[in-house]
Amino acid sequence: MTSPQTSAVGHSHVFLGAAHEASERRTWAVIWLCGAMMIGEVVGGLAFGSIALVADGLHMSTHAGALLLAALAYTYSRKYAQDPRFSFGTGKLGDLAGFSSAIGLAMISLLIGYEALTRFLHPVAIHFGQAIPIAVLGLIVNLASAWLLSRGGHDHHHGHGHSHGSDEHDHAEEAHTVRASGGALVLSVFEDGVPPRFQLRRPAGALLLAKSIALETRRADGARQAFTFTDRGGYLESVEEIPEPHAFAARLRIDGEGDHEVVFEEHDHDHADHHRDNNLRAAVIHVAADAAVSVLVIIGLVLARVFGWVWMDPLAGLVGACVIASWSYGLIRDTGAILLDMNPDRRLADRMRRTVEACGDEVADLHLWRLGPGHLGAIVCVATSAPRDAAFYRQKLSAFPALSHLTIEIATPAS
Known part of the structure; x- marks a missing residue:
C-alpha cells in the first residue's frame, strides 16, 4: 500500500498568453476595418444598384462576425482570468473560440464547394466589370487585416503540425x-x-x-x-x-x-504548440482563407474573361473550398486535442519522467496538459522510499519553465 502526499502551494491561476492584450487590440482593430468595409460596400451597392457589391458586403459581415468571436474570447478570458470558478484559469477560452471558428470555416468550405459544383453543372453569366474590382478590393482588405493580426512575429502557420526533417x-x-x-x-x-x-x-x-x-x-x-x-x-x-x-x-x-x-543548459524544448495562440490563429486563418479565395477568384475571372474559360471561375471556388477545409481540419484537430486535455508533448513528458527517475525513484503516474498559450499543467505521482518531500521534486522539475501548474503526489511504502 502507498500513502499519497500532495503539495499545496498557493500560486496564480492566470494562464493567458504573453501577447494576450496586444492580440486583443489587433483583433478589435481588424473588426473595425472589416466593419467599415462592410458598411461601405452595402451603402455603395444600394446607391449604385450593384447587387454584387451588396453581396460582398454581406459576406464581409460574416467575416467580421468570426473575428468578433475571437475578440470577445480575448476580452472575456482577460476579464475573468482571476475568477475562482475557473479551476485552471481561462487560458483555454481562446482554444474554444478557435474550435468554434474552425467549425464555421468547415461549413463555409462546404457551401463554397456546393456552389462551385452547381456552377459547373449550371453556368451563370458573370459580370466581369463588377466582379473583378470587388475581388481585388476584398483582397486588399484581407491583406491589410492579415498584416494587422500578424504584427509581432508570432507563429500562425496553417500547417498540421511541425515539420521534422529526417536528419x-x-x-x-x-x-x-x-x-x-x-x-x-x-x-x-x-x-x-x-x-x-x-x-x-x-x-x-x-x-x-x-x-x-x-x-x-x-x-x-x-x-x-x-x-x-x-x-x-x-x-x-x-x-x-x-x-x-x-x-x-x-x-x-x-x-x-x-x-x-x-x-x-537545461531547456524544456517546448514545441511551438505550447505557445501558439489558437484564438489568433483562427482569426488569421479566416483572413487568410478569404484572401486565398480572393486570389483564386481573381485568377479565375481574368482567365474566364480573356480566354472565355467560364469553367475557371467555379474551379477556382472548388480549389478554395479544399484549401479552407484543409486549414479548418488542422485547427479542429489541434484545438480539439487541447480541449480534451491530450498530452501536448510526449517528449517533454518523457524528459520529466527521466528527470525524476534519475534520483532513483519511480514515476507511478504522470499527466501533462495545456492550460493556455505557453502554459502547461502537470500532475506527477512519485513512488519512493526516500525521505523526500514535494519541494524536492518541484525543484528538479523547475528546469521546465512551461510547467505553470505542477502538482506532486508522493507515494511511500506502507510501514
Missing part, C-alpha cells in the same frame, strides 16, 4: 562547436526516441578515433561523470547515457590537442 541534427537538444586541428567538431545531446547520449560529429572525410576522445561532465552540486565514445560511422556516440537534468559543464579531451570546455 538527426534536427533532434539535437543543444549543440556546441569545438575547434579542432582537423576541422570543426559538433558536440550535442541526442535523445530522439532513445536514451540521451552525447554525439560528436566530425567534418566529412576527417579521421577521428573513439579511443582518442574522453569527456567529463561537472554539475553544480560537484558531481562528475566520465563518458567514453564508440564509432557509429558518420559520428561518435557516448557509451554511457546522460542523466537528467542536462545542465552541466563538459570538458572534451582530444588526444594531442588538449581540453575543450563547453556548457550545456
Whole structure:
C-alpha cells in the first residue's frame, strides 16, 4: 500500500498568453476595418444598384462576425482570468473560440464547394466589370487585416503540425562547436526516441578515433561523470547515457590537442504548440482563407474573361473550398486535442519522467496538459522510499519553465 502526499502551494491561476492584450487590440482593430468595409460596400451597392457589391458586403459581415468571436474570447478570458470558478484559469477560452471558428470555416468550405459544383453543372453569366474590382478590393482588405493580426512575429502557420526533417541534427537538444586541428567538431545531446547520449560529429572525410576522445561532465552540486565514445560511422556516440537534468559543464579531451570546455543548459524544448495562440490563429486563418479565395477568384475571372474559360471561375471556388477545409481540419484537430486535455508533448513528458527517475525513484503516474498559450499543467505521482518531500521534486522539475501548474503526489511504502 502507498500513502499519497500532495503539495499545496498557493500560486496564480492566470494562464493567458504573453501577447494576450496586444492580440486583443489587433483583433478589435481588424473588426473595425472589416466593419467599415462592410458598411461601405452595402451603402455603395444600394446607391449604385450593384447587387454584387451588396453581396460582398454581406459576406464581409460574416467575416467580421468570426473575428468578433475571437475578440470577445480575448476580452472575456482577460476579464475573468482571476475568477475562482475557473479551476485552471481561462487560458483555454481562446482554444474554444478557435474550435468554434474552425467549425464555421468547415461549413463555409462546404457551401463554397456546393456552389462551385452547381456552377459547373449550371453556368451563370458573370459580370466581369463588377466582379473583378470587388475581388481585388476584398483582397486588399484581407491583406491589410492579415498584416494587422500578424504584427509581432508570432507563429500562425496553417500547417498540421511541425515539420521534422529526417536528419538527426534536427533532434539535437543543444549543440556546441569545438575547434579542432582537423576541422570543426559538433558536440550535442541526442535523445530522439532513445536514451540521451552525447554525439560528436566530425567534418566529412576527417579521421577521428573513439579511443582518442574522453569527456567529463561537472554539475553544480560537484558531481562528475566520465563518458567514453564508440564509432557509429558518420559520428561518435557516448557509451554511457546522460542523466537528467542536462545542465552541466563538459570538458572534451582530444588526444594531442588538449581540453575543450563547453556548457550545456537545461531547456524544456517546448514545441511551438505550447505557445501558439489558437484564438489568433483562427482569426488569421479566416483572413487568410478569404484572401486565398480572393486570389483564386481573381485568377479565375481574368482567365474566364480573356480566354472565355467560364469553367475557371467555379474551379477556382472548388480549389478554395479544399484549401479552407484543409486549414479548418488542422485547427479542429489541434484545438480539439487541447480541449480534451491530450498530452501536448510526449517528449517533454518523457524528459520529466527521466528527470525524476534519475534520483532513483519511480514515476507511478504522470499527466501533462495545456492550460493556455505557453502554459502547461502537470500532475506527477512519485513512488519512493526516500525521505523526500514535494519541494524536492518541484525543484528538479523547475528546469521546465512551461510547467505553470505542477502538482506532486508522493507515494511511500506502507510501514
